[in-house]
Amino acid sequence: MEKLHTLKIYASTFISMLFLAFSLNAQTDFKEYNGRVVDGQSDKSLEAVSLNINGTNIGTITNSEGEFKLKVPSNYSDAKLMVSSLGYNTYVLPLSELSNEESTIKLYPAITELSAVSISTFKDARSLVRKVFEDKNKNLEEESVFMTAFYRETIKRRNRNVSLTEAIVNILKEPNTSQQRDAIQLGKARKSTDYKRLDTVSVKLQGGPFSTLYMDIMKYPEYIFTDESIKSYQFSFDQPTTINNKTVYVVNFRPKNSVLKINYIGKLFIDVESLALVSASYNLDLSNKSKTKNLLVSRKPRDVVVYPLEANYKVDYKAKGNKWYYSYSTLSLKFKVNKKRQLFNKVYTLASEMAVTDWEVNVTGKKIRNKDRLRPTVIITDAISGFSDPNFWGKYNLIEPDKSIQSAINKIRKNIEKQKEKEKSKTVAGTP
Numbered sequence: 001m002e003k004l005h006t007l008k009i010y011a012s013t014f015i016s017m018l019f020l021a022f023s024l025n026a027q028t029d030f031k032e033y034n035g036r037v038v039d040g041q042s043d044k045s046l047e048a049v050s051l052n053i054n055g056t057n058i059g060t061i062t063n064s065e066g067e068f069k070l071k072v073p074s075n076y077s078d079a080k081l082m083v084s085s086l087g088y089n090t091y092v093l094p095l096s097e098l099s100n101e102e103s104t105i106k107l108y109p110a111i112t113e114l115s116a117v118s119i120s121t122f123k124d125a126r127s128l129v130r131k132v133f134e135d136k137n138k139n140l141e142e143e144s145v146f147m148t149a150f151y152r153e154t155i156k157r158r159n160r161n162v163s164l165t166e167a168i169v170n171i172l173k174e175p176n177t178s179q180q181r182d183a184i185q186l187g188k189a190r191k192s193t194d195y196k197r198l199d200t201v202s203v204k205l206q207g208g209p210f211s212t213l214y215m216d217i218m219k220y221p222e223y224i225f226t227d228e229s230i231k232s233y234q235f236s237f238d239q240p241t242t243i244n245n246k247t248v249y250v251v252n253f254r255p256k257n258s259v260l261k262i263n264y265i266g267k268l269f270i271d272v273e274s275l276a277l278v279s280a281s282y283n284l285d286l287s288n289k290s291k292t293k294n295l296l297v298s299r300k301p302r303d304v305v306v307y308p309l310e311a312n313y314k315v316d317y318k319a320k321g322n323k324w325y326y327s328y329s330t331l332s333l334k335f336k337v338n339k340k341r342q343l344f345n346k347v348y349t350l351a352s353e354m355a356v357t358d359w360e361v362n363v364t365g366k367k368i369r370n371k372d373r374l375r376p377t378v379i380i381t382d383a384i385s386g387f388s389d390p391n392f393w394g395k396y397n398l399i400e401p402d403k404s405i406q407s408a409i410n411k412i413r414k415n416i417e418k419q420k421e422k423e424k425s426k427t428v429a430g431t432p
Contacts, residue, residue: 015205015297015306015333015350029074030395033098036066037083040106046085048328049107050318054080054092057320057359060150060397061328067102067400083107086248086269086279087241110242125235125251129268132275133225136218139276140176141323146366147171147359148187150398151209153352153380154405155193161408165191165381168396169209171356172368173326176219181376183368184209189384190392192408205333205350208380212354215315215329218277224264232260238267243279244319247272255285262295266313276324277317284311296333303340309347310334328355357397 037049045066052059053076062068072079077095084090088107097103122128149171155163167189174180205211214220225233238250249270255263266282286292286308297306315329330353337346374383387409401409 030071031074033070035068035103035105037062037105038066040108049085052082054082060357061355061399063400064402069400071395071397084244086243090245112240112242112247125237129235132270132277133221137176139274139324142175144175144362145173145359146362147173147356149354149356151354153205156349158347161404163193164408182213184374185368185372186374190388191381191384192387204379206377206379208378209354210376212329212352215313216326217280229260232256248278279316281314305338307336309336355399
């Protein structure tokens, strides 16, 4: 059991290191809204804030600098925008109040108090966590769901972007009661890799969008908690907080001992009323270097040793009616690469995130054909080629790139334009 659990965890975040020798948005007319979300008291930018058009499943999230771009079909121009983040009061405003220029939206921290009844209901944090996983099916959609999502994967060497991959994907999300695995179909995609910056080592994330999809721990609890492994963790209550103006329990968890091959430390955020998991934030325990050496690496040269420095994970869910849906997940892996006979080591950061931007209950029984399905072992950078023009995404919602990524994109575009000019000049010069 423990061996199987370990292998499944590896499958979700494999890095491969080698030497180098259907859209739900049928509308064509839309309006674009740009802005930034900040803390109303400190003016600090707020990351991963959820923005949703009320009464629809259309949405996006803010980037690391609090910025967002939201594309809304024209027939929803009179709708309201819901802005929410963990620990803050939800803010609702008409779309018409967003200016044509960049708008600033302020969120204010929520003051949360649990009633005496709520506090006394679960004095044992472990029993609450068990209850969440035992009763999960009553809080989750019983039919399959078809989703459109935006996926981004970046690799940095030190602080420099060396690889960028972005894609729109279709996800066929099967219900938890089904034995079928979720399926992903690649839609629009683009990539760029600066192999000079990668030097002699190629760093790749095995799984691509699956690496973030498998972080849906309500559908795939085996990646973090099994009936056996949950006994090896200690759970405790933290101060409650708020999301979407609803009170949530906050449960801390950490390993009791080092029995497990892989240990996690983190927090679970649980809705007080429904006992649904709202969010989870956790990281790998990397305190034992001998135990974690070459962890998460599927392939590497013999003379290379990889030491994980950080491994952070986060998953969010959204409510629609009395059901909860997978909404967003992100992982960030930082590791040091030591190679024999080289004086200096190299430090890389690999990050991927996926945000659901639209979805619908699959009442018509849509399927993704086998030939169109991505493999769970896919290396997404190998499945895509080239980079595209600024209008590539059209009506699709995506996560706004932060300044460092935007700078990398601008450089790529300039290089493409220069290359086109050179080719054009050669063609003209060769014309009789």
